[in-house]
Structures are given as C-alpha cells and as structure tokens.
Amino acid sequence: MKIPFKYIFRNFKNRKLTTGITVFGIALVVFVFSAVLMMAYGVQKTLIQTGSDENVLVARKSANGEISSILTQDVVDILNTLTQVAKNNEGRPVSSGETVVVINLIKKGTEGGMSNVTVRGVSDQVFTLRPHVKLTEGRMFLFGKRELIVGSSITKRFEGAQLGGKVRFAGDNWTIVGLFDTEGSGFDSEIWGDSEQLQDAFNRRGGFSTFTFRLNQKENFAELKTIFENDPRLQQFEPKIERKYFEEQSEAMAAFIRILGIFITIIFSLGSTIGAMITMYSAVANRTTEIGTFRALGFRRRSILGAFLLESLFISIIGGLIGLSLSSFLQFFKISTLNFSSFSELEFSFSLSPQIVIYTLSFALLMGLIGGFLPAVRASRMNIINALRAS
Amino acid sequence: MTPLVQVKNVVKIYKRDKLEIPVLQNISLDVPEGEFLALMGPSGSGKTTLLNLVSGIDQPTSGSIIVAGTDIAKLNESALAKWRSRNIGFVFQFYNLMPVLTAYDNVELPLLLTNLSKKEKKERVEMVLKVVGLADRMDHYPKQLSGGQQQRVAIARAVVSDPTLIIGDEPTGDLDRKSAEEILILLERLNQEFKKTIIMVTHDPHAAERARIIHHLEKGEFK
Numbered sequence: 001m002k003i004p005f006k007y008i009f010r011n012f013k014n015r016k017l018t019t020g021i022t023v024f025g026i027a028l029v030v031f032v033f034s035a036v037l038m039m040a041y042g043v044q045k046t047l048i049q050t051g052s053d054e055n056v057l058v059a060r061k062s063a064n065g066e067i068s069s070i071l072t073q074d075v076v077d078i079l080n081t082l083t084q085v086a087k088n089n090e091g092r093p094v095s096s097g098e099t100v101v102v103i104n105l106i107k108k109g110t111e112g113g114m115s116n117v118t119v120r121g122v123s124d125q126v127f128t129l130r131p132h133v134k135l136t137e138g139r140m141f142l143f144g145k146r147e148l149i150v151g152s153s154i155t156k157r158f159e160g161a162q163l164g165g166k167v168r169f170a171g172d173n174w175t176i177v178g179l180f181d182t183e184g185s186g187f188d189s190e191i192w193g194d195s196e197q198l199q200d201a202f203n204r205r206g207g208f209s210t211f212t213f214r215l216n217q218k219e220n221f222a223e224l225k226t227i228f229e230n231d232p233r234l235q236q237f238e239p240k241i242e243r244k245y246f247e248e249q250s251e252a253m254a255a256f257i258r259i260l261g262i263f264i265t266i267i268f269s270l271g272s273t274i275g276a277m278i279t280m281y282s283a284v285a286n287r288t289t290e291i292g293t294f295r296a297l298g299f300r301r302r303s304i305l306g307a308f309l310l311e312s313l314f315i316s317i318i319g320g321l322i323g324l325s326l327s328s329f330l331q332f333f334k335i336s337t338l339n340f341s342s343f344s345e346l347e348f349s350f351s352l353s354p355q356i357v358i359y360t361l362s363f364a365l366l367m368g369l370i371g372g373f374l375p376a377v378r379a380s381r382m383n384i385i386n387a388l389r390a391s
Numbered sequence: 392m393t394p395l396v397q398v399k400n401v402v403k404i405y406k407r408d409k410l411e412i413p414v415l416q417n418i419s420l421d422v423p424e425g426e427f428l429a430l431m432g433p434s435g436s437g438k439t440t441l442l443n444l445v446s447g448i449d450q451p452t453s454g455s456i457i458v459a460g461t462d463i464a465k466l467n468e469s470a471l472a473k474w475r476s477r478n479i480g481f482v483f484q485f486y487n488l489m490p491v492l493t494a495y496d497n498v499e500l501p502l503l504l505t506n507l508s509k510k511e512k513k514e515r516v517e518m519v520l521k522v523v524g525l526a527d528r529m530d531h532y533p534k535q536l537s538g539g540q541q542q543r544v545a546i547a548r549a550v551v552s553d554p555t556l557i558i559g560d561e562p563t564g565d566l567d568r569k570s571a572e573e574i575l576i577l578l579e580r581l582n583q584e585f586k587k588t589i590i591m592v593t594h595d596p597h598a599a600e601r602a603r604i605i606h607h608l609e610k611g612e613f614k
Contacts, residue, residue: 002503010491293487296448298476298504300469384448
C-alpha cells in the first residue's frame, strides 16, 4: 500500500454528501444488527442471572420448562434428605419446592390487554437459597395466607400489582404485601407466594413443579448426578446447576430473536452494500485520470486496489461506529416480551458485550469490503492510456 | 556512444472490435543522452502513441524499445510499473496533479515508491520545488495555483526521483503564452543545466523551437 493515506482520507472528506449518505445507510443497518444481538444477549443475560452456580434445580426429565414439570411431595421429601443438600444453622435443608403457574393480568396502558405472568410458589428457605432477591418495600408474605410479593418489573407493568393491591386468580383475591427486586434477573418478572397455597388454589395438592436446593459443596454435583441415575425413584428427574438450567431456558428465545433479526438485517445490508458500491463506483469514475496518473507514475495495480478498498472500509467502519454508538444507548431501555419457555412476560434490557462489538464492526467491514471490492477491482484494472485520456 | 533511447522497427496496431488500425509503421528512432527532442505532427499521426511506448505505459505490437539498456517491450506489467517509477518523469498537458494533495505531497508521490528516508524525501521535494520556483507554495492545493504554477509542480514531480527520461505530452498545451514560455524556459534549463533527456510532443512550433531536435510524424511514419 504505497498510496498515501491522506489521499484516501481527503477524498473521503471531499465528497461529504455522497459518503455521508452511505455512512448513514451503513450506520442504520449496523444499528439494527447490533440492536438484535443486544436484545438476544439481554434475554440470555437476564435468565442466566436468574440462576445461581451454587444451587441445583431438579425438574422432570421430559419437561421443557418449569411449568410442564411435576414433582410429587414424596419426591420432594426424598430430595430433602439427600446429603448433598446444604443445611442452615438450624439444621434444616436450604431448599425450595416450587410451584410455577401462569396467570393473566391486565397490562397497564393497554385498555384491558392481558398478558401472562409467572406466579412462583416458594418455600420458607427461599431467601437463604436466593440471597440476591431483596425485599424493597412491604414485608414477606405469610405462609398459609393468600398473600403475594411482586417483582419490580411486574409492579411497574401490571394493574393491581402494586403494594396493597389485590390480584384475582384461581377464584380468589390475593393481597400484595411486599415488593422485591433482583437487579435485573428473570425473577423481577415474577410474583411469589406460598407454594402450598398455590397448590391448593390450583387443585394440585402435593404437586410441585421444580425443586431447588443449595449444594453443600460444589464438587458434589457429579456424585448427585450418579444418585439420580441409580435411584429408581429419581430416574425420571434430572438435576441441573440452576444457572445452567435458566441459560438453557433462554436459548430458544435468544436463538429466535437472533435468527429473525439477522435474517432481516442481512436483507437490509444488501441495500447499504449496494449503496456503498454505487458510492465507490462513482468515486472510481470521478477519479479515472488520477488512477491513470498513479499508474503512469509507477504505482502498481494492487496499490490502486488497496487504496479504493481502504476507502470503502473506511466509510463502512465509520458507519459501523456510528451505528454501534447509537445502539449502545439502547442499554438504557428495558422491554418486555413473552418468553417462549415460560409462556409469560419477561422484562429485560438490551445488553452490549465485547463480542457484539466485534461482530457488529466485522459486519460493517464486510459490507464495506463487498461494496468496495468490484469498484476497486475496476479501478485497478483500468488501462493506463484510457484512464489518462479521461481528462 | 549508445543512444539512451533506441526505438527499433516499432509497429503499433490498435484493434477495435475486428478492425485493425495501424498507428505506427516500422518506426526507428535514437535519442542520445542529454537530448531535448520535440515530436511534432498532426492529430492522429502517432506521436502520442510513440511517446506512450517510450515511456512504458503502452506496449508495441512488434519491434523493440531499449531505454538505458533495458528492452521495455519485454517487461511484464508489474516490472514495467517499477521501471517507470525509476526511469520516467511525466509532464502531462493537464498537469494531472492530485487535487486533494498539496504541492508538496504531489511532488513527493514518486518518492513513495523509493526506499529513501523521510528526511531525504523532504530534502529532495524541497529542492525541486525551489528549482521550479514554488518553494513558497508547497502547502498550496492545486486549485489554489495558476495553470502555469500547477505545471511547474508537475515538472517538479517529474524530476524529483531523478529519472532517466522526462516525457512531456503537450506540456504547454493548456497554458497561456506567458506561462507556456516559463514552462519552456524551465524545460530548457532542466536539459542544459541538469543534463536531463527530454522527449516532448507538441503542436506548437514555438514550443518545438526550444528543442534541439525536431522530428515530424505523419500517418505513423517519420517525414
């Protein structure tokens, strides 16, 4: 690459309008592309944050989500006696037999529009099991009563889900006595109550959905798996590290967003790649004499190719950086959508990762490379005499 | 002494579709080192084609062109590009400066293909700009310079790498009489004072008078 960089840079500056429009087009596509990746990553991050590495979640092997899993009371009793379950100071197992159901609540600002909300019945050890769940207002519900505590996203988005309010489901009114927050995990989009009360209300006495407990020692997980494989009473169930379980739950949703989003942006990117191509073809056409002069002075074809490709890459990387900086503001927004695996509303924020930055800028460069390649080849293959005659 | 440029039995035929257009017909020409040669002739006589062949931006259909001992008709494109960067200094009718580069940067271009140090490049560029009388204009862009000044920048660019041969294609063709006169004086000086070999194509008999030899081409042959 012998052609000076200032030649490339100043040409870029000289054609402010055409390059500006091309940069803008690329920036928009990059914005959409990175927004989609940030959305998928946001869902994943939210659900991964939900689980802990120290906890084990037991669900029925054939169930593909918490709501389709069933564990009976006798299984929960067996699990509570396992030596791998951590005990609290009083010697009680740190575990929670959980009943997960989905109810309908009216979304605020939708004039009666309903959406699904997860209600999780928990046991009294739940705060020891999940210390990242913090009561922010009110108090903990009382076991044996039809009381609920509500996650911060639900209280913001649903009617009646505020402190002191009542929500009606399973033929009864349930009073909201407290609000909790987990700083962005999936639990923020849930309502919690007494597991047994929920089983009663939904006529499934002794029917838990999942069982989560704290491992006494992380290394004991392999041993635990062997117990599940060998004990005939537990063979229908599968223990998973809680974080991994929720991570797997996020995959379908994240993959759907990614595939749909990437498909759409690839179609968009065709437009901006063609835009870049037209800009570069016009750059080559406007500078035919200059190309001829460079070649006459002894600059090689590959120098010309490199210079025009670099100009195109320069346009695309600037577009990429603008698009990316715009989409980085999305991190301040939270959106809520139906999570496929729980069939209920999940609030999450757009989330940027170094990997997304790399993917996005590579995508921008790819558009520049494809858009600039043919024009650059044309420039480099020009006949010197014809190019010089263009003046 | 062997002439610097030896054109031997050169034929150039252009092909357009299936039509063959003979432009140069068995041309031979010797140019001794230090010569100032003007090629004259009507449009379509083949003088620019001959200039293109001698400067290595075109290849003959047959015949040989030996410049400073190298038969350039036998070089491939990449070798020819390298050869041009070392041996040829171009002065075009419309100056062909890069509009986005300053006079200094334009003159420096041929040196980017050499291994000279940054300091040496700077010294050379400043020296040649001084020779053409534009030392005070080196930061100006071409559009900030008059036609005559632009052509002087182009001449500085042509000589900065100390080439074997300076090629001028109608170097005064786009200039007013006064500027043209200045350019011719400059070329004359390069030839006499700096012993540069110059081959120039021109329509202008007044310009051709400055050369030491004038050759007339007509229909692809010397008259």
